[in-house]
Amino acid sequence: MKRLIYSLLLSIVSSVLPLQHAQAEAAPPRPPRQGNGLALTPPMGWNTWNKFGCNVSETLIKQAADSMVSNGMRDAGYEYIVIDDCWQVGRDKEGNILPDPVRFPSGMKALGEYIHSKGLKFGIYSDGGSLTCGKRPGSLGHEYQDARKYAEWGVDYLKYDWCSTYDQNAKATYENISDALRATGRPIVLSICEWGLHKPWEWGKNVGNLWRTTDDIYDHWQGIRTFEHGVMDILDLQVGLEIYAGPGHWNDPDMLEVGNGKMSFEEYKSHFSLWAILAAPLMAGNDLANMSEETKFILTNKEVIAIDQDVLGIQGKRVFKNGDLEVWARPLKGGGRAIVLLNRSLTTQAITVDWEMLNLPEQLSMKVRDLWQKKNLAKAKGSFTADVLSHGVVMLRLDL
Ligand code: GAL
Numbered sequence: 001m002k003r004l005i006y007s008l009l010l011s012i013v014s015s016v017l018p019l020q021h022a023q024a025e026a027a028p029p030r031p032p033r034q035g036n037g038l039a040l041t042p043p044m045g046w047n048t049w050n051k052f053g054c055n056v057s058e059t060l061i062k063q064a065a066d067s068m069v070s071n072g073m074r075d076a077g078y079e080y081i082v083i084d085d086c087w088q089v090g091r092d093k094e095g096n097i098l099p100d101p102v103r104f105p106s107g108m109k110a111l112g113e114y115i116h117s118k119g120l121k122f123g124i125y126s127d128g129g130s131l132t133c134g135k136r137p138g139s140l141g142h143e144y145q146d147a148r149k150y151a152e153w154g155v156d157y158l159k160y161d162w163c164s165t166y167d168q169n170a171k172a173t174y175e176n177i178s179d180a181l182r183a184t185g186r187p188i189v190l191s192i193c194e195w196g197l198h199k200p201w202e203w204g205k206n207v208g209n210l211w212r213t214t215d216d217i218y219d220h221w222q223g224i225r226t227f228e229h230g231v232m233d234i235l236d237l238q239v240g241l242e243i244y245a246g247p248g249h250w251n252d253p254d255m256l257e258v259g260n261g262k263m264s265f266e267e268y269k270s271h272f273s274l275w276a277i278l279a280a281p282l283m284a285g286n287d288l289a290n291m292s293e294e295t296k297f298i299l300t301n302k303e304v305i306a307i308d309q310d311v312l313g314i315q316g317k318r319v320f321k322n323g324d325l326e327v328w329a330r331p332l333k334g335g336g337r338a339i340v341l342l343n344r345s346l347t348t349q350a351i352t353v354d355w356e357m358l359n360l361p362e363q364l365s366m367k368v369r370d371l372w373q374k375k376n377l378a379k380a381k382g383s384f385t386a387d388v389l390s391h392g393v394v395m396l397r398l399d400l
Pocket of ligand 1: 162
């Protein structure tokens with residue numbers, strides 16, 4: 001009997017012990033984070049910041065949505081209307097974020113409904129620190145609460161900035177908001193905006209859908225000033241990052257300046273063509289309600305947009321550079337190539353794309369289409385040369 005009690009006790013103790021041991025162990029590692037399945041081609045839309053800064057309002061947003069429909073941008077593929085910084089003024093006593101009641105009198109839910117009624121999607125902005133760059137309340141400590149609020153308002157896209165973050169860990173900060181957005185159950189694109197400081201291309205893939213690679217763009221061809229880069233300066237910083245982009249996760253060289261007035265028609269065409277070859281998000285940043293025919297011509301060029309949106313999602317790269325003359329190339333579905341011949345110099349120059357730069361046989365005959373002239377040129381074998389205007393591009397599609 002004693003023996004029986006003893007062995008019973010032993011079996012109870014041994015069945016409990018491993019459990020206690022297991023409880024003392026660290027939690028099992030979480031399964032690797034998966035992408036959210038959104039933005040399989042680079043997001044396209046419009047954002048308030050480049051033109052309007054903090055001057056945002058419900059009237060402006062509605063007007064932009066109306067214009068996007070009437071000027072053909074929606075039909076050309078633009079989708080997200082994003083309110084950048086300064087829409088928020090504080091928090092209520094439960095900690096809920098409060099939109100500016102004067103500028104957004106109907107509230108964000110109604111605004112989201114308006115945007116959706118136009119067949120467009122609704123984007124908003126916050127920050128991973130205590131304050132946004134415009135010194136409005138950031139989401140630090142309110143990530144899940146804010147994400148729930150955005151979902152309630154029908155938000156489809158969140159740009160998440162990096163001001164007032166001090167010694168926060170960038171990856172952890174963005175993972176936190178990424179998880180909070182997913183927990184809402186609503187599909188929300190996450191735009192990581194930490195200016196490339198912590199190499200987001202190395203960890204952003206399954207955290208967000210796009211990540212800024214640099215400081216802010218400004219409406220300028222070339223030249224760096226405090227926290228701001230010209231188009232050519234940003235372009236140079238994209239070299240080497242092409243390996244990190246793909247469907248659902250894109251390098252973001254910042255929003256478009258096309259139509260904001262400080263660059264020439266040629267320069268804006270170059271800016272747009274290069275962003276398309278880079279598989280960059282195409283977020284217009286101009287005044288949609290008052291835009292020139294030239295701006296509209298650029299922003300709605302469907303053949304250039306088709307390059308940006310190519311389903312393979314392979315970011316193009318620089319394949320040739322000789323001083324101010326460059327060739328950029330991007331492989332396309334079906335075996336074709338998109339080409340940008342870029343002339344940074346002050347005079348017209350002839351630029352050649354050689355098939356060797358594209359790893360194609362010299363004997364190959366390719367169809368050539370000029371995407372800005374919108375016409376087919378003669379077939380080319382081995383190479384193609386064109387005169388390119390100062391600060392301009394010739395953009396081509398080569399097909400077998
Ligand atoms: C910057 C960001 C800009 C804009 C601005 C708003 O940090 O890079 O794109 O969002 O903040 O204050």
